[in-house]
Amino acid sequence: MEIRRDVFQAIADPTRRAILGLVALHAMTPGAIAENFNSSRQTISKHIQILNECALLTQTQSGREIYYHFNPGKMKEVADWLEPYRKLWDERLNAMDDLLNEMQAKTQVQKNS
Amino acid sequence: MEIRRDVFQAIADPTRRAILGLVALHAMTPGAIAENFNSSRQTISKHIQILNECALLTQTQSGREIYYHFNPGKMKEVADWLEPYRKLWDERLNAMDDLLNEMQAKTQVQKNS
DNA sequence: TTATATTGCAGCCATATAACTGCACATATA
DNA sequence: TATATGTGCAGTTATATGGCTGCAATATAA
Structure with a gap:
């Protein structure tokens, strides 16, 4: 320690x-x-x-x-560290991921057909 | 402890x-x-x-x-705790505060005149 | 079966932590 | 001046932390 x-x-x-x-x-x-x-x-x-x-x-x-x-600026350091993880829980971003996956899946189907 | x-x-x-x-x-x-x-x-x-x-x-x-x-959901707990402090460092929100203060100051001047 | 790999758990140790009390110092106030 | 107030610092103590080693249990491989 x-x-x-x-x-x-x-x-x-x-x-x-x-x-x-x-x-x-x-x-x-x-x-x-x-x-x-x-x-x-x-x-x-x-x-x-x-x-x-x-x-x-x-x-x-x-x-x-x-x-x-x-001192807010120092607290921001925590927020900055947290930022990359945000997309992992943000529903709005997850919805966008789902949309992208759906589009990709559709492409796959087209490729496979 | x-x-x-x-x-x-x-x-x-x-x-x-x-x-x-x-x-x-x-x-x-x-x-x-x-x-x-x-x-x-x-x-x-x-x-x-x-x-x-x-x-x-x-x-x-x-x-x-x-x-x-x-487990992102648990990490979100930190983000939620941090959220109320965000406005204290967020420049965009600070700019809005400045605007509001400016408007209020203008009102004061009108009152005092 | 026997050997090896993956993992968790128990126990030990040095140090950090968070609480307390007592005290010293500087600044108001009577 | 004498007293009260606001603050920090030093020292003590019980417990938490983070590192280590050794060992047991289970699953795979030879």
């Missing part, structure tokens, strides 16, 4: 996914984020740090408060 | 993502899959088991060989 701090590792944890869901609505401070969970503030802070390290979050300081912002 | 065996956990590991990439092309046996990696066959087998447990893979037996198939 080695230390991995990538997007896939980050979103593997359900608490971190929930944090992303919150921060995506509007930037929040660690304290405000932690109020939404049963875990201790420090525990949530650690999750935020992990999300921050892999650039899913960015931060802006305002006095002693730190606002964490959602 | 508790045992989690969900799709997000499964795709967190780079080896497992690579396995998915292979099997998505065509169903494969554990032995054939393992040939593509430096890890031991048993280690790869364990990864396959994890992917199988969370239904990212399905299996069909043929004599003593077991073919593992990619």
Whole structure:
């Protein structure tokens, strides 16, 4: 094993996914984020740090408060990885495949006749 | 911590993502899959088991060989989770947002004048 | 039958993970 | 100035993870 701090590792944890869901609505401070969970503030802070390290979050300081912002561009990396698989479940594309197969089958029949 | 065996956990590991990439092309046996990696066959087998447990893979037996198939429907769960975030990075949708904001700004000016 | 191949399972080990607590530091506020 | 608040960091602990090896079970081949 080695230390991995990538997007896939980050979103593997359900608490971190929930944090992303919150921060995506509007930037929040660690304290405000932690109020939404049963875990201790420090525990949530650690999750935020992990999300921050892999650039899913960015931060802006305002006095002693730190606002964490959602970074959509990083999330897109997951979507990009997922994209090639999309055609395998997309019904619209499957319907098009079916159509193409049907046309090809018809051609086969013509060839065989 | 508790045992989690969900799709997000499964795709967190780079080896497992690579396995998915292979099997998505065509169903494969554990032995054939393992040939593509430096890890031991048993280690790869364990990864396959994890992917199988969370239904990212399905299996069909043929004599003593077991073919593992990619299950796109399960992968779609990730895409569905990702979907609400899409508008945050999609340029086309951002352009539409900009247009709407512009129209609203124009209305503001009219109100203020 | 005997040997070989394919696979899964059990057990071990080092390290990563996710939770906790305590504390230090900087910034507001009384 | 003294106190309260917001935050991060260090250290501890229990458990999960990912790698390995050895072995058993089944199916094919010689």
